[in-house]
Amino acid sequence: MVSAINRIFALAWLTVLDGLRSHALLGLVFLSISAQAGGLLFFDFISRDVGRASSDFIFSISWFSGFLFLFFHAVKVVAWDEDRNVIYNLLARPISRAEYVLGIFFGLALLMLFLNLLLGSLGWLTLVWIKSNVTPEYFGHLSPGFYLLSWAGLFAMELMMLSVILLFSGLIRGSFPVLLISISFYAICSGMPVVRESFSQQAVSDTGSHVSARLLQIMTAVFPDFSRLDFKNLLMSSAQIWPDLTTLLVNFGLTVGYITLSLWFACAVYNRRDLQ
Amino acid sequence: MGSKAHVALNDISFFLGQGKTLGLVGANGAGKSTSICLIMDFIRPDQGIIQVFGKHPQDPEVRLKIGYLPEKTAFPRNLSVLDMLQFVGRTCRMSKSDIAASGEKWLKRLNLWDFRKSLLRTYSKGMQQRASFAIAMIHDPDLLILDEPMSGLDPLGRADIIRLIRELKEKEKTILFCSHLLEDVDRLADDVLILHKGRHLFHGLPSTLCKELGCETFEDAFLNLIEKKESHGFSD
Numbered sequence: 001m002v003s004a005i006n007r008i009f010a011l012a013w014l015t016v017l018d019g020l021r022s023h024a025l026l027g028l029v030f031l032s033i034s035a036q037a038g039g040l041l042f043f044d045f046i047s048r049d050v051g052r053a054s055s056d057f058i059f060s061i062s063w064f065s066g067f068l069f070l071f072f073h074a075v076k077v078v079a080w081d082e083d084r085n086v087i088y089n090l091l092a093r094p095i096s097r098a099e100y101v102l103g104i105f106f107g108l109a110l111l112m113l114f115l116n117l118l119l120g121s122l123g124w125l126t127l128v129w130i131k132s133n134v135t136p137e138y139f140g141h142l143s144p145g146f147y148l149l150s151w152a153g154l155f156a157m158e159l160m161m162l163s164v165i166l167l168f169s170g171l172i173r174g175s176f177p178v179l180l181i182s183i184s185f186y187a188i189c190s191g192m193p194v195v196r197e198s199f200s201q202q203a204v205s206d207t208g209s210h211v212s213a214r215l216l217q218i219m220t221a222v223f224p225d226f227s228r229l230d231f232k233n234l235l236m237s238s239a240q241i242w243p244d245l246t247t248l249l250v251n252f253g254l255t256v257g258y259i260t261l262s263l264w265f266a267c268a269v270y271n272r273r274d275l276q
Numbered sequence: 277m278g279s280k281a282h283v284a285l286n287d288i289s290f291f292l293g294q295g296k297t298l299g300l301v302g303a304n305g306a307g308k309s310t311s312i313c314l315i316m317d318f319i320r321p322d323q324g325i326i327q328v329f330g331k332h333p334q335d336p337e338v339r340l341k342i343g344y345l346p347e348k349t350a351f352p353r354n355l356s357v358l359d360m361l362q363f364v365g366r367t368c369r370m371s372k373s374d375i376a377a378s379g380e381k382w383l384k385r386l387n388l389w390d391f392r393k394s395l396l397r398t399y400s401k402g403m404q405q406r407a408s409f410a411i412a413m414i415h416d417p418d419l420l421i422l423d424e425p426m427s428g429l430d431p432l433g434r435a436d437i438i439r440l441i442r443e444l445k446e447k448e449k450t451i452l453f454c455s456h457l458l459e460d461v462d463r464l465a466d467d468v469l470i471l472h473k474g475r476h477l478f479h480g481l482p483s484t485l486c487k488e489l490g491c492e493t494f495e496d497a498f499l500n501l502i503e504k505k506e507s508h509g510f511s512d
């Protein structure tokens with residue numbers, strides 16, 4: 001067990017090193033930091049509710065950076081591996097296929113954590129600076145606890161997407177198909193709450209719609225509801241009330257369960273497939 | 277989907293003894309690389325048994341004793357040879373001091389010591405091949421599997437790799453290698469296994485094949501054998 005963990009972390013570290021030296025990733029970090037710094041100018045154009053607009057801006061930039069990381073860097077690492085035969089070089093060592101999947105996952109997750117920590121810290125400083133420059137009626141509340149919760153939600157969403165990308169990379173060959181399927185998956189996940197809400201309103205009067213609404217609820221097991229992890233609205237809420245602990249535990253517990261299951265499937269797929 | 281599956285290897289059986297060098301020989305599509313991929317567990321057989329050191333290739337422990345040189349060297353884009361050596365050493369349960377000592381020994385032997393911190397993507401083809409050798413050798417494996425070790429190398433690079441394989445033979449390492457270059461196979465291998473269209477044609481000493489077919493060189497004997505089998509089929 002100890003040597004398996006060592007092997008997983010040896011590969012994770014290799015993935016981190018490769019990422020830290022990647023010019024594309026450094027460019028992404030530079031772009032994200034510049035965009036976040038743009039928040040300092042952006043708030044000048046907002047006439048009211050500066051706090052909400054600024055925090056939305058900061059989180060949108062961070063989500064966009066995470067999105068770019070996942071769909072371009074992560075997909076490239078997991079899917080291009082095979083096209084470029086790197087996978088042979090790694091799996092020729094005493095490392096099992098499951099350890100390979102976990103090593104790549106933890107390496108990319110660690111890189112994503114660095115990115116989130118960097119953008120989170122800069123985002124916090126930006127918001128504090130903006131708050132100190134406007135009157136409380138425009139920027140009333142800024143709680144570190146809610147800010148951390150919002151980032152935890154964002155990071156949890158990114159980890160879910162990463163685990164799914166790893167699963168797709170096992171099922172489909174080539175980086176471009178993996179990229180397309182992953183983006184489609186994300187689009188479906190984002191659209192599901194709207195569709196579900198629409199069907200649940202119709203279901204009150206229509207039996208057929210009731211069945212569809214149930215079906216859509218079941219589909220959430222495959223296409224997770226990311227809005228459950230979106231806490232950024234709490235950050236600026238005047239009530240400043242923490243969500244129910246049970247709800248939080250259920251939401252984060254489901255996230256952990258979803259990631260574990262996706263990785264388990266990814267390991268099973270990698271274990272069965274040929275590498276040619 | 278859309279293409280008919282074909283049998284890549286059929287009725288192949290061979291045994292490689294400790295300290296021996298076996299050359300896998302055949303034309304394109306003969307099944308040489310497929311055999312190596314099966315041994316390395318990159319692909320799985322539909323039928324039959326493969327055992328390496330008495331274990332199934334799926335067992336990662338098997339690869340503790342194997343040093344593998346792939347046909348196409350490909351590394352993650354932003355890593356140096358030192359990063360790769362540390363990764364391999366850690367997966368092979370080597371201590372940090374052992375990784376450092378063995379890494380230095382092989383990098384110096386392969387003239388890569390001065391370039392140890394350069395990114396592997398900046399290496400020439402010959403340097404990448406030598407880096408692959410260092411990575412394959414760092415944990416002092418019992419069995420070396422070399423997939424086309426001389427492919428794409430200039431005469432100097434080729435001579436260097438041949439010299440290295442000879443040194444390893446002298447150290448009684450067990451070596452399995454495949455190559456299109458029959459002259460090199462004849463020089464290096466104790467035994468050869470000739471494959472053609474996924475089938476076994478000959479297993480034994482190159483000199484035996486030359487005698488059997490009355491040829492001067494191993495290359496002539498190989499071509500003669502292939503022509504014979506093509507005209508008479510595999511049934512005889």
